[in-house]
Amino acid sequence: MAETRSHRVPSRWDRHQLEQWDDRYLWHPFTPQSVYREEEPLLIASGEGCYLVDVDGKRYLDGVGSLWCNLLGHRRPEIDSAVRSQLDQIAHATLLGNSSVPAIRLARRLAKLAPDPLTRVFYSDSGSTAVEVALKMALQFWQQHAEGEQSERKLFLGLSEAYHGDTVGSVSLGGIDLFHRRFGPLLFDVVRVPSPTGYRWPEGFTAPTYQRHCTEVMERTIREQGQRLAAVVVEPGFQGAAGILTYPEGYLERLASVTREVGALLIFDEVAVGMGRSGSLFACQREGVVPDLLCLAKGLTGGYLPLAATLATEEIYEAFLGAPEAGRTFFHGHTYTGNALGCAAALATLDVLENERLLEGLPLKCDYLRRALDRLRSRPAVGQIRQYGLAVGIELVSDRKTKEPFPAADRVGPRVCRSARDRGVFLRPLGDVVVLMPPITISRRQTDQLVDAVEHGIREVLG
Ligand SMILES: Cc1ncc(COP(=O)(O)O)c(C=O)c1O
Structure with missing residues (x-):
């Protein structure tokens, strides 16, 4: 398969020259530029199955699926060919007041795959915009719902x-407090309830009592805000960037039920967990809770192209109908919304998922990964291992008993991940949480390589 194909790197790329240009011209996202070069970043030239290949031809297992988006491996022949065929037709045409073949086909396919009553697909270009769209849709929906009765x-x-x-x-x-400190003047107020984490809790609680407390606070707050709430928004399955924090049993169900009770909309942000990572195509199916708005991105195109979708119910959609001059149109849209190449990649991704019945095989893979991780559980620096589907967060702590984190300046997480690279695995941590989110096509041998590399990294950095 793809794994055995040639990964010769075109010789015109000179590492030294590229690094100079990288340092001179590029500003990397979420990257402390002052230590960027010291941390020996990878310089990727190509990819092959679950591997990234650098300019020197060295292969690295893509342990985080290229930031949680690569679903089926790199250079997947079916997706490559779908994008090439689409290129032979057209790369992009606007969706504003217009339509295109792949955008229509993908919308129909997603609407049929999504649980009822999610029937409408609104495209955008990233996870952030999928969520932004959901917020704006919810706000405008209430203004236009039942003649503004609930405005x-x-x-x-x-x-x-x-x-x-x-x-x-x-x-x-x-x-995330740090982002609020930086961008505070730009932001609007949001009603916030505590994450029901099962790892750290304030004094006087135990894990179950704290989780119960968080559930009660959530229910009480939703009821208190009642008619003022446009929507309740949550990442189902796990809070990804928080360090793959999973929810206590029944939490999402209760959140959904009390949200319905007060009549607010429920928005699920499945940008990270959607498209199969949970073991179901959408995590809401695994959780048995259907939202009013569902946000997808990342894996939607198999990790190929920036395409996102916000799925809405027919009831929400209908609130936006009316004569143009009534101003009920949804006032949002990007130049590249519903890009034809992205839609073609997404259709091919869904084909591969279905034709190879990949989701049916996922529970076994998740189990294998869980068992492979067992050998890390007794290591003194491993505070907790959290797994949801094929997503894992391994939290490293300086004291397992007190859960004391390492000093941030020690950069333990990045150093462990850097060291894992010596075993041919690319990882990107969230602080001191080592995240694993490989393509769902990962084999047993590659799963072993992934866990071996993490173990090697922990041993080398922390003894
Ligand atoms: C749950 C969730 N929502 C939204 C986003 C933002 O997605 P993007 O980076 O594509 O804008 C992310 C990115 O990691 C995410 O994990």
């Missing part, structure tokens, strides 16, 4: 530690 619904409720992206709306909604 006092302007507030959004989110969780602490949540991450929903980097646009102003999605940062507002997110619960």
